[in-house]
Amino acid sequence: MKKNVLILPVTLTAMLWLYLLAEMVLRLVLPQLIFPRLELTGVVLLCLAAQVAESYLAPHARHNYLLLLLLGALAFGLLPLGAGFVHWQQALVLAAAGAVALCVTTFLFVSLRHRLDDGQRAPLTPLLAALCLYLAVQPLRGVLL
């Protein structure tokens, strides 16, 4: 049970890694395409995807927000920098925004998921909660990042 606290940072790293790797391959195959920037809505989408994965892997996982802040900043800062998509100044902004986004969405996601869960077996609750939050964050497109 103790290790459950690490599942969210690890699933986030996996999601971000897959996203960046897919973009690298697509940039190679289709160089003329314009790819969307990793902005706040994209960051939130990745956080929510990680939370949905965590919900299915470990439904009763606990969260250490200080740890999330630290590992979220490292993941959002180091991975896009390693992929060569951002300069270090942009990586710092992305790290700060990603860390905060991860903590805020985790808090909201867990709250919403528990509200939506009626006590019965409800396998789609995490997906529904993530969809609600993703729609709610749409007005923030182009803000901050």
Next chain:
Amino acid sequence: MKVKEYVPALGAVLLAALLLTAVSFALRGMQEERSRAALEQQLTLLLPGSTDFTHRSGDGHLVQALYEGQTGTVARVRCPGYVYDVELLVAVGEEGTVTGLTVWDAHETVGLGSDILTDHTFLAQFLTTDGTAEVGEEIRPISGATVSSRAVSRCVGAAVSAITGVDVPSQATPWGDAP
């Protein structure tokens, strides 16, 4: 939890970053080559009749680079858009008028400014102009996307100015002076 127990998660992040860096380095050469090929294909489309292009550096301001062909010159121009920069390839013929243009990079608002990528009627208005055409007068802007339309117009003006040497007044992109 003890600090020691965080090490696996920290290790996962560092390992993922390291792997991405390695893949990025491995693919960089191939990626640059393919990007260059894609750019050359666009240049050939924009300047029919030109096969070889000489690369020159831009003005250090809006014009990023110039590609001189046998039938004209293409300018790669970057102007501020609604949130992010808009990048265009603008072809100018021997007569000093625009013979072709395409949006090379843009991240404008989906459903509004992003139409500069697909609205051919809007882009076609710049053809045969000499860079002085203004949005709201000769150029009809995309509805609800005046800032993005002006960014395109500014790019075209800067391209013509850099290629012909004629000083073309550039329209301000900021929102305040929208028609």
